[in-house]
Amino acid sequence: MPRNYLRKASDRCVVTDEQLEAAKLLISKGASKRKAASQVGLKESTLRKRLKAGKTATSMGRFSLTFTKERETDIYKYIKQSDDLYYGLTMQNLQKLIYEYAEVNKITHRFKTSSKLAGRGWVYGFLKRFLELKLRQPVPTSIARAMGFNITQVQRFYDKLQSLYNKHKFVPSQIYNMDESGVSTVPKKIPKVISVKGKKLVGKIVFLN
The missing domain is CATH 1.20.5 (Single alpha-helices involved in coiled-coils or other helix-helix interfaces)
Structure with a gap:
């Protein structure tokens, strides 16, 4: 999917998770689907389709999220932990990780099997869902x-x-700053990594070849 995909205008109703869960709760208490739909502000036909297909608010026509909210939250936590340990993930690191994660857990996906990488569009979409994260230039450490x-x-x-x-x-007058020796033990230029917005110092472990 293109990075800046814009969904075409449609008169289809957008359903939130809160509406769907509220409707399910009313139905479990004996309310009809028509009454439940009316109380949560949905069309009866829309509610019936959602319940029949088992869809959630993450479904957007033929486009849907590859992972559940719980799995994406786990990915988010892993990214933060890696960043805290100075092993922040680059764009390509994350693309490879996500592809392997989907394959190991037998999750249906639309990633290219030839490159064995998740698409860059998926990564940018993920960053939009977790606004605390951002691609940032780290300090070689x-x-x-x-x-x-x-x-x-x-x-x-x-x-x-x-x-x-x-x-x-x-x-x-007897104290000197000896930090500026001019001898670098790390590369000067490294790729951006995914880190937290507002973090004062973003470091990444690097090795000289």
Whole structure:
């Protein structure tokens, strides 16, 4: 499906999950389908079609979501966890992961079997459903830096720094910044990864070949 697909104008009724569940509840309590449809603001014919086909509000004509809301939520959580661990997924990483996820779980999909990748259109659609996520440019991070940047190691660094200050009585003119050595241990350019909007620092573990 095209990334910016616009559904053609139609007089077909759009059904929400809330309407469908409310109608099911009324029917389970003895209400007729006509009465249930009227109370939740739907046409009786629309409600009957939804109940007969087992469709939900995610169905949009011949287009429907590949995964259920629960499965997409699991994917969302995995993406966030990967990002937190400095292993943010690139566009292609996610496309490959989603294809394999659908295949392993025997989920019917429209992804291309030749490339074994989910379409970019699916990824952009997913990002629209989870607005907290966005493709962002990460900061290349060496694995040594990632492993060393935790509360225990940082506290040890400042404890040793304070000990040296107390022992040698350094004055400001004797303190130099040695970070800018000009020797890079990581690639300078890496692909964008899917991360959370508003996150101050997006890092990604990289290795030199």
